[in-house]
Amino acid sequence: MRTAGHHAVDLVVQRLCTAADGPPHTVAAPAELQTLLGEPLPEEGGDLGGLLDHLAHDVLPLGIRFDHPRCFGFVPTTGNYPAVLAxxxxxxxxxxxxxxxxxxxxxxxxxxxxxxxxxxxxxxxxxxxxxxxxxxxxxxxxxxxxxxxxxxxxxxxxxxxxxxxxxxxxxxxxxxxxxxxxxxxxxxxxxxxxxxxxxxxxxxxxxxxxxxxxxxxxxxxxxxxxxxxxxxxxxxxxxxxxxxxxxxxxxxxxxxxxxxxxxxxxxxxxxxxxxxxxxxxxxxxxxxxxxxxxxxxxxxxxxxxxxxxxxxxxxxxxxxxxxxxxxxxxxxxxxxxxxxxxxxxxxxxxxGAAAFRRAVEHGLHLSDHAAARIAAHPGLELTSTPSLAILTFRCRPTDGSADPATVDRLQQSVSDAVRATGQALVLTTRVRNRTVLRMCTINPATTPADIDATLELVLQTALAR
Ligand SMILES: Cc1ncc(COP(=O)(O)O)c(C=O)c1O
Structure with missing residues (x-):
């Protein structure tokens, strides 16, 4: 029990300390996962330590890495180590x-x-x-x-x-x-x-x-x-x-x-x-x-x-x-x-509660920072008033196109292409029936530099469309 337990804590610490190392999103096709996991009922038991490794390396990372500092999709919680132990x-x-x-x-x-x-x-x-x-x-x-x-x-x-x-x-x-x-x-x-x-x-x-x-x-x-x-x-x-x-x-x-x-x-x-x-x-x-x-x-x-x-x-x-x-x-x-x-x-x-208050403030500062950057850049446009560390915005088409369907498609393709780079996750939403980009900036480990790099990536991706 102790050996497997120590190993599990090592895997947890490894996971928590490498949030920024990989992509913020990893997905596998159903067929691939069927091959990996579609096994028969195990009538006999196996090695617990090996199973933990299998889960931590091959299975559980497949999904959104919510604690990644450049994960801005949905409402990204970070979790925390005391909560794991709890x-x-x-x-x-x-x-x-x-x-x-x-x-x-x-x-x-x-x-x-x-x-x-x-x-x-x-x-x-x-x-x-x-x-x-x-x-x-x-x-x-x-x-x-x-x-x-x-x-x-x-x-x-x-x-x-x-x-x-x-x-x-x-x-x-x-x-x-x-x-x-x-x-x-x-x-x-x-x-x-x-x-x-x-x-x-x-x-x-x-x-x-x-x-x-x-x-x-x-x-x-x-x-x-x-x-x-x-x-x-x-x-x-x-x-x-x-x-x-x-x-x-x-x-x-x-x-x-x-x-x-x-x-x-x-x-x-x-x-x-x-x-x-x-x-x-x-x-x-x-x-x-x-x-x-x-x-x-x-x-x-x-x-x-x-x-x-x-x-x-x-x-x-x-x-x-x-x-x-x-x-x-x-x-x-x-x-x-x-x-x-x-x-x-x-x-x-x-x-302590003060750390939580500071962490909430941090998310608001990041959102202020992102909003200022977006408002100041001619290639970007805010599409709702930033609120509670959630921003929506869109890329202006470089060819000046104003056709709503074309502009909507651009936002979706930018979001998809940014995700494909493995460097950031910026998903879309619909605001007043239009497709727009959306960021939720509440991760305490995210820095203004992460915001800048992500917006730059969005802009470069839009330019390449
Ligand atoms: C405003 C609001 N209400 C309810 C929910 C549903 O919460 P849960 O996913 O925890 O069930 C969400 C989830 O994003 C939400 O943003």
Missing amino acids: DLLSTAHLSVPGAWLVGSGPSSIELTTLKWLKELLGLPGHWGGLFVSGGSLANLTALAAARDHQLGGDLAGARLYCSTQAHPSVARAAHLLGLGRDQLVALEPDPEQRLDPRSLAAQVDADLAAGLRPFAVVATVGTTSTGAVDPVTDLARHCRRYGLWLHLDGAHGAAFALSARGHDMREALGQADSLTFDPHKWLFQPYETGCVLVRDPELLKATFRMARHHLDTGYLHPAEARHGEVNFDDLGPQQSRGLRALKVWLSLKTF
Whole structure:
């Protein structure tokens, strides 16, 4: 066990210390992987150390290298070494912060970590919640509580609102919660890609007049595509007026609250009824580290507590929470659940919150730097207001072509060609129906020189088209 364990740590350290050495993206064809991995069930065992080598060298590196300093695709987390060790320890201890009886120590770690997250985000102490696998499950969990609290089990005529820029997990949650397609109203955003409070109010008025039952709004604080922040204060005012639940999807953007310029974000978060926050994005945690927080944690219990579901579960009686105990399995959809919080706990204890604040600031400085470079270069053009360390931009065609389809194709081919060089990963998105390049600059190991080199590569690639 020790020999294999030491070897595993060597492989981990090797991986973490060579983030910049290879390409930020490696892909293999399905047929190649079938040859590599499509083996029969191993009836007899093999050598653990050799298997670890096989995984670390041949299999696990195939994919996006999110911690590469020139990986700007999606929302690139970096992970961190204490979090790796946290998973190792909690896995060995079979830690389950489910019922207090089952895991009082692990549950206490989760309680403390949630308290720290609330402090980092500027949320009042009475808020509560739990760790989940990620933003998708956080959205689902919060919206399940909203549905039950607001609609009391009758979904007829119910209406949920968001903008077209909301994450697709919102639509998937609506589907899983039993809402039909027409019951999620996705409104066109304003020119800055934000949910427009006036459009929302007009739609709610029209729906009420039609006898429908508006019950909740999902505002995104940091859309995945452009980092746009929906105007929470105005939306919250409308929600209070109409008696709607306000859920904030801050999977990426809530972490902005850690920064010196995040005052408005801290103010905004506290106005919601519930919040999605993904430490596996801008809090530098490995997957799966998501979190859902709600203003009134009793409402999570009302939806999820085991006793609500009338099945014969006498074996659970010994695990009922007594005074002062918290059963996290009463707050969300999972009973047996891993100790996701330990990753955040151990990394906060190891590095200190100040290091996380500095790391968030760094991402913002990189984004400022990139935006200034793009704005100043005649060959490039910003296509949305840089927000929360997310930039979108495009290359201007060298031949002056203005044909939208040609310009769109150029961005896609630049992105593909940059990826093919193995030097950087700059993917595309769609903004106002046009293809544009997109960078998310939150890696603390990325330097301004990495940004400059990547933009230069983009420009040179566009020139060669
Ligand atoms: C705004 C937003 N919400 C939700 C999600 C889904 O999060 P996850 O992939 O952790 O389920 C994402 C993922 O990028 C996101 O950006």
